[in-house]
Amino acid sequence: MALSPAVQRLHHDLAKLRKARREGDNDHKALRKDTRTLEKHQKELTKDKKAGDVAHKLFDRADKSLDKTVAAKDKALKPLDQQRSEIAAQLEADTFDYDAVAPGVQQRPALLQQLADVTQRRTDTASRFDTKIDADRDLKAKQHLTIVAKRAELATDRSAIAHDRAVIKHDYAEIKHDRQLNAKLKSRALKHLRPAEYKMGLDATNRARKELGLNRVNHVIRPMNLGTVKGCAQFLLKSKNVSFWSGLSTGSDRKNLERLARGDKAFVPATGGYVTPQLSMMKALVEMAKRGHIQINALTGGHHSTGSNHYSGTAVDLDLPNAAMIQSVAAKYGGFRNTETSHIHLDF
DSSP: OOOOHHHHHHHHHHHHHHHHHHHHHHHHHHHHHHHHHHHHHHHHHHHHHHHHHHHHHHHHHHHHHHHHHHHHHHHHHHHHHHHHHHHHHHHHHOOOOSOSSSSSOOOOHHHHHHHHHHHHHHHHHHHHHHHHHHHHHHHHHHHHHHHHHHHHHHHHHHHHHHHHHHHHHHHHHHHHHHHHHHHHHHHHHHHHHHHHHTTSOHHHHHHHHHHTTOOOOSSOOOOOOTTSHHHHHHHHHHOTTEEEOTTOTTOOTHHHHHHHHTTOOEEETTTTEEEOOOHHHHHHHHHHHHHSOEEEEESSOSOOSTTOGGGGTOEEEEOSTTHHHHHHHHHHTTOEEOSOOSSEEEEO
């Protein structure tokens, strides 16, 4: 059996809403994934910063050690260089030939031996310090390379983080758009729900209501028959434009509207009887509620003058706001206002 246009329209709305919700779910998943990626890059940035700090500390330590070693070398070599200079000066001043047989001038053997010993000591001392100096220089060079590499890695990390933040910003924009679209589609579906419910069975109605976040109903929904007192009462009870005066001597007449909405007669406390209000009056109240707010002060409840039309279901008392609209609508249905000024009394 072909679906009615109202049901088809609702199904189309719900299909678009489901698609929008899936897209919203996907965008939320993308946001969570991109957030994890950002956190990963932030951890890598922190790790690389620490590694860079360690490299800087090792570089500074090696630099200080190198300066200290060079200073210690200079200090250790200074007296040896001084001794060499003194011995060399003595040899230069001593022109005596200590071995006439040998060719050339033979200098004093003891001084020559001293010079050789001091030179060897200087060589050994310098070699010992040079080993440490070379190690410090190698460590400095190694840490310098590490620092340069970490700077490059930090730049890469920061670039990745900036990209991640831009992606996440886009994700939030998409989610905002999804929410707006979902709200728009849901509003449209809610607008089309009631006409479709009039044509659907109970199961289909509750499936649609569940998708829209509404409570289940226990009966099929059919349009109110505003051509009956019962239908008019149902409309008035559900309308947000209708309120009931709580100061009525016999209690709010809402309970009488509830009786009428069930198909029962309204109770007349003053007489103890029951009456069905005039249909034209009920239709007038419905149209008033469609145009604006009304407060029903008394329908058949309360105590009025003897023989009051309230007791026969042909009069209603309303609050004063919207008086012009109320009187205009009442006249359309054959109603008219009496001379009371504390409220609007209408007879039909």
